Amino acid sequence: MNWLDMVVLASAIFGIAIYGMWYTRHRRDLQAYLRGRGQTPWYAIGLSVMATQASAITFLSTPGQGYLGGLSFIQIYFGVPLALIIIAIFFLPDFHKLNVYTAYEFLEKRFDLKTRLLGAALFLLQRGLGAGLTIYAPAIVLTAVCGWPLHWTIIGSGLLVMLYTVKGGSDAVTVTQKYQLAIIFAGMLTAACLLIGRLPDNLTLHDSISLAGSFHKLNAVSFSTDPGERYTIWSGILGGTFLMLSYFGTDQSQVQRYLSGSNLRESRLGLMFNAVCKIPMQLCILSIGVLLFLFYQFQTPPMFFDAAADKYLKSHQTDTTLTDYQSSFNQSRGQLTKALGDWIEARHANNQVAESKALTLAKAAKDKSDAIRAEAIADVTAKSDDVKANDADYVFITFILRELPHGVIGLLMAAFFAAALSSKAAELNALGTCTTIDFYRTIFKAGATDEQTLLATKLITAAWGIVTIIFALCAQLAENLIQAVNIIGSVFYGVLLGLFVVGFFIKQVKGNAVFIAALAAQSIIFALFFSATVSYLWFPLIGCTICVIFSIVLQKYFDRKIDNGDTNQLANKETIS
């Protein structure tokens, strides 16, 4: 990065933070701080919901997913349209009618206080952990770019986001997210255009599709019924619907975004905007990964994308094992590039025999280079604690730094940080709001005035900022970043969704039954998670189903005991809402 990149990056980071603080300089009432002034139009809500979900991890890690695994990751978003329609029809009217600050207030109105607190606690637990990863991702970027120590980068970026969020509140989050998304899309579009421009001149669109398809990078939809296969159309539609239903319907960081609308119509349209745009948007981001794959078939990629591994390689030039890996890797990549050159020529000459032969040679060369790379990564990972086995997160950033011109590098860095700021701000805002409204004002200081609650919200938000920084400092990920975030969410979301599904749809179930059922279901999900026998996409569905079934069975049991004259039950004291 040179001075131009730094100017672009610093202008975006500090400009957005300062703008957010300036815009909300006159906000001194609790309502505006927690939920905005209630004047947000549907398109701003839609962009805010989109920006909250699309963190820096999305833009940093997803192209790496596309590069290594092709388009199959898109299947996780198949549940978005149906989930958002369900929320728009069933969840939103009650949230608006009850005029809630947090989604968990609904649980108290429907069941009781302990169920509300359980729902809020599940949210705080998973979002607190997830928010740590949200700042871990941009910290990796800056570490790779500037060579700064990872820990200090996490602390610095975490404190900056914390300052902006604590000062700004909900309204600032919503208004700045519009501009942050503009920077993000400008950056990604620029990168895609430059990437296409760097492909060989004689590689046509048809050649590109054929080549990407030959190496299984276009396998977007899998109809496999193997439960161990992570991304399939079934896990996407069934599991994905439950995952997205949980995320958009019960996660306060999202609920708070669409409740900032002036009425139900604005909130609904904001959600439908995302229902239409989410899949094409993710496809575009994954396609950048496929373009990266094509690019690196004609240019020799680094053997290690992880900057720490590359640094290790350069500082151990006397290690003959590593230099042997590097030379063998370069040799096989050279063979691959040559074979693909022959393949293009044969295709354009309509020589099918030569085309098939060249493709076979190319695949063999690629398999060989992949095997060498895997062996080298295993070797370096064993020798250095700093090196990660999964370097998918570094693919896109490596391309940006090595191949793109100055100015554009700064723009993309700004895009990553804009994404990080937007989602991080919403998360901290939600964590602070939930802790204050669901715990502080309910248990610890029930009679707090609005001024006291506002001050408490700011202090609690700051405290969450510090907690998430600590989580980020402790993050040691074997998984790809974006998968890690989804896995954490999946472990808790199912039961949380189960509470809401019972609340909305199963009127005969009361508080005690659903509370015990939720605890039992969460225990089972933990057991499944640690046994690692089922893809994480199924956890929300399983957790929700167990919670719902257990609730019904337990309620029938309680009802029967009441019918039998057992007075030692609390169930009959509960109010049915």
Added chain:
Amino acid sequence: MTDKDPLPKEIGSDLTGLPWPKTWRGLYTFVISNFVFWLALLTALTGLGS
């Protein structure tokens, strides 16, 4: 929350206020159709690779 609480007027409205689709039912149908379109496109793309 009770079943007797009256719904605010706009909650009961079936109109989106958009030039098109005018009703919520129409909007939800459009969203599902849009999903089916992308699913078909992605399935076709998968077929190209195999």
